[in-house]
Amino acid sequence: MKRLALLLIALASAAAANDRPPNIVVVLADDLGAVDLGCYGADLIETPRLDALAKEGVLFRQAYASAPVCSPTRAALMTGKHPARLGITIWSEGSLEGPKNRQLLQGESKHDLPLTEVTLAERFHDAGYATALVGKWHLGDADHAPETQGFDVNVGGTRWGAPQTFFWPYRGSGRFGQDFRFVPALPLGKQGDYLTDKLTDEAIGFIDSAGERPFFLLLAHHAPHTPIEAPAKLVEHFSSKLKPDMKHQNPSYTAMIKSLDESVGRVLDHLQSRRLVDNTIVVFTSDNGGYIGVDRKGGFTVPCTNNFPLRSGKGSLYEGGVRVPLIIRWPGATAGERTQPVATCDLFFTLLAAAGLSPASDQPRDGIDLAQLVRDDRANVPRDSLYWHYPHYYETTTPVSAVRSGDWKLLEYFEDGRRELFQLRDDPREAHDVAASQPGKVAELSRQLAAWRNDVGAKLPQPNPQYRQK
DSSP: OHHHHHHHHHHHHHHHHHHSOOEEEEEEESSOOTTOSGGGTOSSOOOHHHHHHHHHSEEESSEEOSSSSHHHHHHHHHHSSOHHHHTOOSOTGGGTOOOSSSSEEOOOOOSSOOTTSOOHHHHHHHTTOEEEEEEOOOSOSGGGOGGGGTOSEEESOOSOSSOSOSBTTOOBSSSSSSOOBOOTTOOOOOTTOBHHHHHHHHHHHHHHHTTTSOEEEEEEOOTTSSSOOOOHHHHHHHHHHOOTTOSOOOHHHHHHHHHHHHHHHHHHHHHHHTTOGGGEEEEEEESSSOOOSOOGGGTOOSOSOOOTTSOOOTTOSSHHHHEEOEEEEOTTOOOEEEOSOEETHHHHHHHHHHTTOOOOTTOOOSSOOOHHHHHOTTOOOOOOEEEEEEOSOBTTBSSEEEEEETTEEEEEETTTOOEEEEETTTOTTOOOOOGGGOHHHHHHHHHHHHHHHHHHTOOOOEEOTTOOOO
């Protein structure tokens, strides 16, 4: 009888565990390029833990950020809405005032994620989850802080897009202007402490503090965004490996990604030690393509990264600006690769569905639920097209919109109305503009793009009356 009673208790405990909603861990890198991981073809870069995660889970070969810069993509993750629909199309500081010496005045963009938006964190919080944002927020001022958008815990989330420095005490001014930047809610540290490590400590602490409650953790690392800074031993390691023929030529940037990989490994190991692996969904992705500029303030002479074979980088709507890594480990899913195009907006609907939750009945469907595709590599994605809208200037672009429909991709520039057309199946590097030979397809996709902009209420750049062509 005693043995039978113990068996019944064990079965009841197993049933209760199976009925419990899954924990959700999203690790969001900042400016990590689509080929900046070993499992995506990097050469100098070492990412053994993320490579192993990709083998255990699902690796998406054609994952896209919803925008080519950070704040809009983060807003899309939080709401499931396209950045153009939200009216957030540039990073927060960039929304305040655009350049006045260019042909166009940039499209209007909100500085804050409106409090009227129902976020992923709010949906999880209302369903009984413990919720935490650890790291970068960049979606508004103090009146729009993570705590106002459903997060119980906020460690490090501010209105700024990058820390003054990655080393303790993580504060100061001058690099990004006159603002005195700091990383709030971290404990006292010591010389040499590294921000990526300390944010990971806080993330692990939150997992423990959640107790028996299901939890939603958004670990939004600042790495590998500028300033390009990493522990000296890691930099030395990659400097010794560097060869002239490698695509990646910045050992410090590579060291930042190695630290990021170690962070992911620590979180995964902790989930394992707490026996939470079988009921935890882990997502790893980035907010936009890799930054191909040079961090000259850090004393560098080589670009941060190289997105080859993809064209261009952060800020651009070419593939190098919007393609990102995406790895999902989902208990019970069929491990392997997925080649269907997916986007950041999809994660909102996917993660809600995983928890048995639904979006509001009037929620626009800018994204789709990928749960079936994650579980089954033979599943179809019910989507025809992906869209981007960036009515701003950046090092890599002038104001532009784009649409991908099937394997066709059209870019439409606002300064001169120029349209570029690429067939991504045959030309993933976007090296051959076939607009001149495909006028019918250009016209079709232009109409489709215009109709979409009208539907979402996209803000357009306007002529600059003060502009004088040189």
